Amino acid sequence: MGAVGDFPLPSARPFRYLSPMTAITEAAPAKLNLYLHVLGRRADGYHELDSLVAFADVGDRLTVSPAHDGPHLAIAGPFAAPLLAEDPAGNLVTRAAAALAERLGRAPAVRIDLEKNLPVASGIGGGSADAAACLRALARLWGVPADAPELSEIGGRLGADVPVCLAGRPAYFGGIGDRLDPAPALPETHIVLVNPGVPVPTPAVFKARQGGFSAPARFAESPATAAELAARLAGRRNDLTAPALTVAPVVATVLEALAATPGCLLPRLSGSGATCFALYATAAEAQTAAERLMRPGWWVTAARLTA
The missing domain is CATH 3.30.70.890 (GHMP kinase, C-terminal domain)
Incomplete structure (x- = not known):
């Protein structure tokens, strides 16, 4: 099986200069495990998995825009309440922004608006999909190629589901999420x-x-x-x-x-x-x-x- 770095991420987009007022919006679709087999338990306590992951055309939405400092996280939507009760510094979205900014050697001076449409702690990758959407949006805002290895490396450190959510298309999920392989095409379902x-x-x-x-x-x-x-x-x-x-x-x-x-x-x-x-x-x-x-x-x- 290929490593996360070998799984093809979305192809690099041509980048243009973004004005200071630019806002970038990315979808954070619901992730589904069409099947999920637990293969064993490692010495460190984590479980080895085999799963076919697919995505639905419903999910959260995330917008990033330049700010004087940050990262600042604003959360709205039908399932915002549980997240508003938590320290925003611990949110995967804030951590994703801070990690990418540190990797690029720049200040995380952004505002992040998260529209929370998916239930929290619900098995459909909400937090991981949000973090992945944040990485994709910041890559566009800051001129980083969409297939840059930094994105998948940071995603893997944030959580097991983030790399597959970063790819955003059907994939076989192996190991603890550190091994992704392309899945066969799925029919209209x-x-x-x-x-x-x-x-x-x-x-x-x-x-x-x-x-x-x-x-x-x-x-x-x-x-x-x-x-x-x-x-x-x-x-x-x-x-x-x-x-x-x-x-x-x-x-x-x-x-x-x-x-x-x-x-x-x-x-x-x-x-x-x-x-x-x-x-x-x-x-x-x-x-x-x-x-x-x-x-x-x-x-x-x-x-x-x-x-």
């Missing part, structure tokens, strides 16, 4: 995302995990349809589902509700949860399912996997 409003800390899920380990389960051929993709994934698992159920039993209710919707091809937990998703062949099926799944306190949205 529509999805519904459901979060029951319960934050699930990843360390608690791994602590609750019991039993043996799984084998890698990668496939090289590109599924032709959403149904074929679902059939491939049905022979694989998310090994964190059982421990996630001990931390948040409501996950079982969500998976059962998804499975009962017409047109559902496959329901699954993403990452360590509590967000679950289901695959559908058409946008109409996904939208109808989303409407039927609305519950008080649940976050529900229809979306589409991106290429």
Whole structure:
């Protein structure tokens, strides 16, 4: 498998001079683990993983703009409250800005506006996707090539999911996130995302995990349809589902509700949860399912996997 540095990041864009008033906006899409196998545990306590990661066309939005000093982080949106209660210096976005500025030998004089549309601690890479979006936006603002190795190096230090979110397209995720390989092309696939409003800390899920380990389960051929993709994934698992159920039993209710919707091809937990998703062949099926799944306190949205 290739190292993160070998995985092709988005190709370098031509850069132009940016005026002092320029603002750069980047999307921070939701990350989905289409399958996730835990392969073993290392001596340092971290787990080796094998996962097919894809992204949805819904997520957070992040804008950076020049400032006299900084980094200054402003957070708004439906899921801003938990982050506003925390020290902004510890936010992955602020840390990403400070780390890139230090690496470039410049002051982190920027304002960062984060529109938080994704639930926090929900297994869909929200914080990691935000940090990756920040790195991409600052690279554009500061004239750094999009494929510069500094970006993936900093991303890897910030968190296991940041490098794959930095790449922003389907990939096989290996090791502890330090090994990425291109995934086969995915067919047009529509999805519904459901979060029951319960934050699930990843360390608690791994602590609750019991039993043996799984084998890698990668496939090289590109599924032709959403149904074929679902059939491939049905022979694989998310090994964190059982421990996630001990931390948040409501996950079982969500998976059962998804499975009962017409047109559902496959329901699954993403990452360590509590967000679950289901695959559908058409946008109409996904939208109808989303409407039927609305519950008080649940976050529900229809979306589409991106290429």
